[in-house]
Amino acid sequence: MEALARERFSIPNDVIYLDGNSLGALPRATPERLRALMREEWRSDLIASWNKHGWIDLPMSIAARLAPIVNAKPAELLIADSTSVSLFKLLAAAARARSGRKTILTQRRNFPTDLYVAQGLCDMLGLTLRAVDADAVRDSIDDDVAVVSLTHVDYRSAAVHEMAAINRASRDAGALTCWDLSHSAGAIEVDLAGTECDLAVGCGYKYLNGGPGAPAFIFVAERLLETMHPPLQGWMGHAQPFAFEDGYQPAPGIARFLTGTPSILAIAALDCGLATFDGIAMADVAARSRGLSQAFIDAVEARCGDAVSLASPGDPAARGSHVCFAHPHGYAVMQALIARKVIGDFRAPDLMRFGFAPLYNDEGDVLRAAEILGEILDSRAWDDPRFHARAKVT
Amino acid sequence: MEALARERFSIPNDVIYLDGNSLGALPRATPERLRALMREEWRSDLIASWNKHGWIDLPMSIAARLAPIVNAKPAELLIADSTSVSLFKLLAAAARARSGRKTILTQRRNFPTDLYVAQGLCDMLGLTLRAVDADAVRDSIDDDVAVVSLTHVDYRSAAVHEMAAINRASRDAGALTCWDLSHSAGAIEVDLAGTECDLAVGCGYKYLNGGPGAPAFIFVAERLLETMHPPLQGWMGHAQPFAFEDGYQPAPGIARFLTGTPSILAIAALDCGLATFDGIAMADVAARSRGLSQAFIDAVEARCGDAVSLASPGDPAARGSHVCFAHPHGYAVMQALIARKVIGDFRAPDLMRFGFAPLYNDEGDVLRAAEILGEILDSRAWDDPRFHARAKVT
Numbered sequence: 001m002e003a004l005a006r007e008r009f010s011i012p013n014d015v016i017y018l019d020g021n022s023l024g025a026l027p028r029a030t031p032e033r034l035r036a037l038m039r040e041e042w043r044s045d046l047i048a049s050w051n052k053h054g055w056i057d058l059p060m061s062i063a064a065r066l067a068p069i070v071n072a073k074p075a076e077l078l079i080a081d082s083t084s085v086s087l088f089k090l091l092a093a094a095a096r097a098r099s100g101r102k103t104i105l106t107q108r109r110n111f112p113t114d115l116y117v118a119q120g121l122c123d124m125l126g127l128t129l130r131a132v133d134a135d136a137v138r139d140s141i142d143d144d145v146a147v148v149s150l151t152h153v154d155y156r157s158a159a160v161h162e163m164a165a166i167n168r169a170s171r172d173a174g175a176l177t178c179w180d181l182s183h184s185a186g187a188i189e190v191d192l193a194g195t196e197c198d199l200a201v202g203c204g205y206k207y208l209n210g211g212p213g214a215p216a217f218i219f220v221a222e223r224l225l226e227t228m229h230p231p232l233q234g235w236m237g238h239a240q241p242f243a244f245e246d247g248y249q250p251a252p253g254i255a256r257f258l259t260g261t262p263s264i265l266a267i268a269a270l271d272c273g274l275a276t277f278d279g280i281a282m283a284d285v286a287a288r289s290r291g292l293s294q295a296f297i298d299a300v301e302a303r304c305g306d307a308v309s310l311a312s313p314g315d316p317a318a319r320g321s322h323v324c325f326a327h328p329h330g331y332a333v334m335q336a337l338i339a340r341k342v343i344g345d346f347r348a349p350d351l352m353r354f355g356f357a358p359l360y361n362d363e364g365d366v367l368r369a370a371e372i373l374g375e376i377l378d379s380r381a382w383d384d385p386r387f388h389a390r391a392k393v394t
Numbered sequence: 395m396e397a398l399a400r401e402r403f404s405i406p407n408d409v410i411y412l413d414g415n416s417l418g419a420l421p422r423a424t425p426e427r428l429r430a431l432m433r434e435e436w437r438s439d440l441i442a443s444w445n446k447h448g449w450i451d452l453p454m455s456i457a458a459r460l461a462p463i464v465n466a467k468p469a470e471l472l473i474a475d476s477t478s479v480s481l482f483k484l485l486a487a488a489a490r491a492r493s494g495r496k497t498i499l500t501q502r503r504n505f506p507t508d509l510y511v512a513q514g515l516c517d518m519l520g521l522t523l524r525a526v527d528a529d530a531v532r533d534s535i536d537d538d539v540a541v542v543s544l545t546h547v548d549y550r551s552a553a554v555h556e557m558a559a560i561n562r563a564s565r566d567a568g569a570l571t572c573w574d575l576s577h578s579a580g581a582i583e584v585d586l587a588g589t590e591c592d593l594a595v596g597c598g599y600k601y602l603n604g605g606p607g608a609p610a611f612i613f614v615a616e617r618l619l620e621t622m623h624p625p626l627q628g629w630m631g632h633a634q635p636f637a638f639e640d641g642y643q644p645a646p647g648i649a650r651f652l653t654g655t656p657s658i659l660a661i662a663a664l665d666c667g668l669a670t671f672d673g674i675a676m677a678d679v680a681a682r683s684r685g686l687s688q689a690f691i692d693a694v695e696a697r698c699g700d701a702v703s704l705a706s707p708g709d710p711a712a713r714g715s716h717v718c719f720a721h722p723h724g725y726a727v728m729q730a731l732i733a734r735k736v737i738g739d740f741r742a743p744d745l746m747r748f749g750f751a752p753l754y755n756d757e758g759d760v761l762r763a764a765e766i767l768g769e770i771l772d773s774r775a776w777d778d779p780r781f782h783a784r785a786k787v788t
Contacts, residue, residue: 010437019441026437034428034659042606043404043420046737047413050787055606082654084628085479092518109640113629113654116642120627124486124518131640205655212436212449212658233514234478235507242788244742246503246525248510260476260507261599264606265428266657343440348638393444394636 001291001363004284008276009209009360016342016365016372021183021322021355024209030272037268058267059236059258065274066217069282070185070202072192076222078254079204079270080262083182083216084113086201089230089257090218091121091147094176094199097227098146101175102127105141106149107134109156114180118149134159138169145175147199152190153183153320156347158293158312160188160320164195171196176224182206185217186277187321187358189286192219199224207321207357209273215266218257225253234259276359288358290316292366293323296354299370300325307377311351322355329382333373335389336381342369346394395685395757398678402670403603403754410736410759410766415577415716415749418603424666431662452661453630453652459668460611463676464579464596466586470616472648473598473661477576477610478507480595483624483651484612485515485541488570488593491621492540495569496521499535500543501528503550508574512543528553532563539569541593546584547577547714550741552687552706554582554714558589565590570618576600579611580671581715581752583680586613593618601715601751604664612651619647628653670753682752684710686760687717690748693764694719701771705745716749723776727767729783730775736763740788 009025011017017025041049050056063077070077080086091104104118108131115131122129132140134154141148148170153160163179170177178199184190186207192200198221204214220228229250235241236258239249250256277285294316300308311324327333330350337344337352344354354369381387403419405411411419435443444450457471464471474480485498498512502525509525516523526534528548535542542564547554557573564571572593578584580601586594592615598608614622623644629635630652633643644650671679688710694702705718721727724744731738731746738748748763775781 010433011440012438015440017440023436023441023444025440026432031429031432034432035425038420038425038428038605039404042417044406046405046409046411046419047417047739047787048732048737049606050417051785056787081475081479082628082656084630084654085475085626086654088626088653096518112632112635112638112640115640116627116629116632117653119642120625124625211432212443213655213660214657216654231514231518232479232482233510234476235510236478238506238510241506242786244506246506246509248513259482259511260478260480260610261607262476263608263657263660265663266607266660269659338442343442345441391445392636393441393450 001288003358003360003362004280004288005276005359006362011360014341016369018342018344018354018356018361018365018369020357020360021206022345023205023212024207024273024357025360027209027272027276029275030211030269033268033272034265037265055264058264059262060255062267062271062274065271069277070181070190070192070219071194072219073222075253076219078218078257079215079267080218080258081216083180083201083203084117086216086218087114087117087180088121089232090178090199090201091118091149092232093228093230094147094178095121095125095127096229096231098176101144101146103144104129104147104149105137105145106131107137108132111151111155111180111182114149114151138166141169141173141175143173145173148175148177151180151183153188155183156324156351158320158322158324160318163197167196167198183320187285187289189282197221204270204273208270209276210270211273214270214273215262220254220257230257232259236261285358289321289356292356292358292361292363293319293321295363296323296356296366296370299367300373303370303374304377322353324351324353326350327352332382332387333376335387336376337373340372340376342372395682397752397754397756398674398682399670399753400756405754408735410763412736412738412748412750412755412759412763414751415600416739417599417606418601418667418751419754421603421666421670423669424605424663427662427666428659431659449658452658453656454649456661456665456668459665463671464575464584464586464613465588466613467616469647470613472612472651473609473664474612474652474656475610477574477595477597478511480610480612481508481511481574482515483626484572484593484595485512485543486626487622487624488541488572489515489519489521490623490625492570495538495540497538498523498541498543499531499539500525501531502526505545505549505574505576508543508545532560535563535567535569537567539567542569542571545574545577549577550718550745552714552716552718554712557591561590561592577714581679581683583676591615598664598667602664603667603670605667608664608667609656609660614648614651624651626653630655679752683715683750686750686752686755686757687713687715689757690717690750690760690764693761694767697764697768698771716747718745718747720744721746726776726781727770729781730770730778731767734766734770736766
């Protein structure tokens with residue numbers, strides 16, 4: 001299994017990078033795009049660049065590249081803010097659209113920022129955040145639920161929610177559903193149109209390769225657009241920002257979800273990240289993702305036996321594009337792997353996490369990573385105190 | 395009057411740029427900084443860069459450069475999100491801290507996004523947004539006001555509010571005050587400590603030269619920090635983001651005002667913008683600002699007479715770092731100026747706006763601009779239909 005587009009990335013040759021689910025690798029095109037943006041647009045045309053170089057439309061126009069990745073219409077997609085801020089906007093708009101209802105439903109151990117954002121909104125509005133086990137979500141959607149807030153792929157186990165079924169149950173109960181696609185967009189098939197999604201957000205800096213802290217994206221189904229009113233309203237979401245009117249009038253369509261002026265440098269970098277998917281079918285990406293993660297599981301189980309235990313679904317169809325193995329000394333083992341240039345990450349209490357980016361990872365990466373993991377476990381590298389030092393970011 | 399640091403910027407030689415109040419010019423150091431960030435950090439060290447290159451601390455650490463510009467402590471400052479989102483966070487936190495009170499007080503014709511943000515928050519919380527004339531603000535602060543939301547320098551007239559007096563009146567009434575410093579930080583003296591400010595936000599892409607859509611900054615006075623709880627709570631503002639706890643615990647200090655993961659590319663560019671102020675006293679910046687705007691007013695009035703009328707305070711001490719002149723054909727006259735490479739902008743209905751960035755504008759710029767304005771007015775250039783075309787961004 002070759003990588004689908006390794007040549008589109010600049011990655012050190014001696015590194016096996018299995019953390020594209022945390023920070024996507026550098027696309028080859030990004031440095032030149034930002035150089036040109038700075039030298040030939042910002043420097044040369046200064047304020048006129050907003051018109052001349054289409055900066056003002058970038059949050060909407062680059063959505064055309066994102067649309068096939070999540071199977072949505074460009075007019076349903078917007079690039080803006082962080083995932084957390086974007087989620088706040090959508091949950092708040094959903095709560096307003098279902099204003100008689102007093103509950104936001106989520107799952108226990110959802111990605112923490114999703115829980116924090118929902119909790120903050122509930123505190124503000126006097127709503128209740130109800131968190132249930134993942135497999136109990138569908139049966140917990142009652143007529144007090146305004147919005148169901150879920151992450152499509154679990155950031156630890158990589159377990160995948162059944163999007164279509166939950167969307168249907170939610171709609172039947174009169175609720176809206178908002179998906180966080182941070183660990184799925186760009187790695188597995190996401191079918192926002194086919195599963196009749198209402199709302200979604202996603203991360204730009206993981207599988208979409210937009211660079212550290214890249215802006216997020218927002219999806220609002222076309223059928224809902226004119227009824228959704230984000231309370232985080234700012235001039236960039238105004239129908240006529242440059243009329244400088246005292247009263248707020250939401251822009252028609254998805255642009256109303258803009259708030260302030262977005263970073264053009266950051267959006268241009270994300271555009272280069274999205275361009276790494278140009279011409280590649282998401283079905284091929286998804287098939288490669290399943291192939292890589294399965295090859296890794298098979299190789300680790302063959303090489304390491306019972307020394308580690310799989311903490312992700314065994315069925316590739318129920319799994320996102322990363323895999324967790326548990327080990328009692330998981331933190332130190334991961335540090336030992338990183339010292340050998342196999343880059344994954346660690347999630348408490350004992351999970352070693354390995355992500356597979358189908359655009360730049362290949363079978364050689366996963367087989368070599370499994371072998372090095374085996375060598376580290378054989379040598380009991382976790383006894384080495386230099387692998388115990390804790391960094392701020394893990 | 396020489397510019398204070400023209401050599402720190404890359405600006406086309408044939409342009410007289412008087413719109414640094416909308417988009418600051420490109421610092422010479424920015425392209426190389428971003429190139430190195432992409433090639434030597436993101437590419438080479440990938441996810442490890444968050445620790446190894448201090449990315450995780452950037453939103454706080456670059457505040458040390460901002461601190462002398464607004465006379466605050468670094469621990470009171472944070473770089474994050476857009477100005478609009480930042481303002482929402484502060485107003486919401488202020489409303490929560492004064493939860494018995496039901497009014498947000500602002501001024502009529504405040505910068506529109508400030509009005510939109512406050513209105514959106516009021517709609518959410520059932521508060522009232524009360525807008526009064528600028529000179530009536532101080533006497534309108536009663537015991538129902540939770541927070542006073544004002545822009546320090548008016549984006550049209552450049553009229554400056556008396557910060558210390560309003561802070562005092564507000565505190566006497568038990569309210570908080572939140573200043574938008576977008577049109578003042580980096581151009582005139584801002585003394586957050588000396589005027590005993592509570593809260594402030596400011597724009598990174600105007601006089602701070604952070605690039606198009608640069609992140610904003612937040613100021614929260616140290617004495618208030620532990621009592622302020624932004625409801626827009628996300629993992630980056632958590633006490634231990636990488637513990638991935640289900641429950642939100644705000645970080646100690648200003649970091650709790652972080653929400654999602656910020657764009658490292660955008661913050662690094664802003665750091666280069668702030669670095670253009672290194673070693674320059676803000677008193678010198680402010681003196682140069684007053685000198686340049688006064689020289690421009692004097693030259694325009696001498697050259698153009700009654701053809702235009704000053705729409706900014708005549709007293710330099712009551713004025714920010716830009717100047718507006720009104721003309722019935724202001725839009726077309728500004729387009730004619732731009733065609734002659736004198737770059738200002740236009741604000742409806744009839745204001746031609748000229749900004750003076752003391753770091754890169756000099757007396758030659760303002761005298762030459764006044765002369766070209768005179769020539770354009772003499773020639774009745776507004777009759778030329780090519781100057782009537784309206785662009786999306788003005």
